Amino acid sequence: MDNSMITVTSPLLPDLEEFHGLLKEIWNSKWITNNGSFHQQLEKELAEYLKVPYVSLFTNGTLPLITALQALRITGEVITTPYSFVATTHALWWNGIKPVFVDIDMRTGNLDPDKIEAAITPKTTAIMPVHVYGKPCDTKRIQEIADRYGLKVIYDAAHAFGVEVNGESVLNAGDMSTLSFHATKVYNTIEGGAMVMRDEKTKQRIDYLKNFGFAGETTVVGPGINSKMDEIRAAYGILNLRQVDACIAARQRVANYYREALKDVEGISFFMDMPGVKHNYSYFPIFVDEKKYGVSRDDLYSRMKAANVLGRRYFYPLISDFSTYRGLESSDPSNLPNAHHMANTVLCLPMHHALSNSDLERVVDLIKR
Numbered sequence: 001m002d003n004s005m006i007t008v009t010s011p012l013l014p015d016l017e018e019f020h021g022l023l024k025e026i027w028n029s030k031w032i033t034n035n036g037s038f039h040q041q042l043e044k045e046l047a048e049y050l051k052v053p054y055v056s057l058f059t060n061g062t063l064p065l066i067t068a069l070q071a072l073r074i075t076g077e078v079i080t081t082p083y084s085f086v087a088t089t090h091a092l093w094w095n096g097i098k099p100v101f102v103d104i105d106m107r108t109g110n111l112d113p114d115k116i117e118a119a120i121t122p123k124t125t126a127i128m129p130v131h132v133y134g135k136p137c138d139t140k141r142i143q144e145i146a147d148r149y150g151l152k153v154i155y156d157a158a159h160a161f162g163v164e165v166n167g168e169s170v171l172n173a174g175d176m177s178t179l180s181f182h183a184t185k186v187y188n189t190i191e192g193g194a195m196v197m198r199d200e201k202t203k204q205r206i207d208y209l210k211n212f213g214f215a216g217e218t219t220v221v222g223p224g225i226n227s228k229m230d231e232i233r234a235a236y237g238i239l240n241l242r243q244v245d246a247c248i249a250a251r252q253r254v255a256n257y258y259r260e261a262l263k264d265v266e267g268i269s270f271f272m273d274m275p276g277v278k279h280n281y282s283y284f285p286i287f288v289d290e291k292k293y294g295v296s297r298d299d300l301y302s303r304m305k306a307a308n309v310l311g312r313r314y315f316y317p318l319i320s321d322f323s324t325y326r327g328l329e330s331s332d333p334s335n336l337p338n339a340h341h342m343a344n345t346v347l348c349l350p351m352h353h354a355l356s357n358s359d360l361e362r363v364v365d366l367i368k369r
């Protein structure tokens, strides 16, 4: 029996020969970082591919979050979701901002707009939602609330590469959106990330801020940071962008396979595609109802692991349960019943472009057994 390891994700890698060709160009030019030609090219190509006005590349997906909060001078309290990767809340903490956790909507896993207003105080300055698993937030309702209270909206769109609602990029919602191009994401530059913004002035300011605030050899316009992407990873990113559509199509095939194979398994549920949405199939979470399925989520996780099939419990524990954040009033479990339920039942199945049919059969067999 095939017992080889099936990982939850697998990085999309550029063709080595082509990459070597671009590396030669970099070596010849001797321009290896600081807004080189591949960096400029990738920013343009990404803006076009993603259907957004402006993209600024970053060295990872955490620094654009931190920088967006700096650029908009966000202070005080920010409303956010506990059901995300921990970097979302860390970005607030690094800016001295108090995170205020609001519960999620069980239908999407995203911040529940109905619960946002009750969490607004005179100190609230912004909302930081996450399009979790690449499923779009209710951006319209969130914007209405933000406008009513004069709040900024920064989307952590780390999972939402290429996601569109009725033909429009979800990355155009809010004041800014941030992306992660980490190796584990749908589109990767090994490490990397980006910020999406609507106007040229903001793009210019962000470009200064990611380079220590330098606006010229002798001018520093603000307390910037160093979060520039280098030429080698920009070149890698240019090659990966050419194959990302095929990668997403392969992921869609995996999602369809799982949905068909698991639809009659008692106690196992999953999300369906949302109408009008172009999904990127970045994750495939299932939810285990222990009473109906007969086995707990953690037991299923361990059983799969013992058979060399690696799922991940994204997002367990909740960010609000980590020691740094546990003491906040909004971290009280009674404030976050849906988020707790989802975190305690979720298991993300292996989801990537390189899964074979026999891999998928092995995953499904383990769940059906």
Ligand SMILES: *Cc1c(COP(=O)(O)O)cnc(C)c1O
Pocket (backbone or CB within 6 Å): 060, 061, 062, 063, 084, 085, 087, 088, 130, 156, 158, 159, 180, 181, 182, 191, 192, 193
């Ligand atoms: C991956 C991720 C990040 C962080 O991105 P890095 O590139 O790893 O710094 C932030 N938020 C979410 C929701 C993520 O999944």
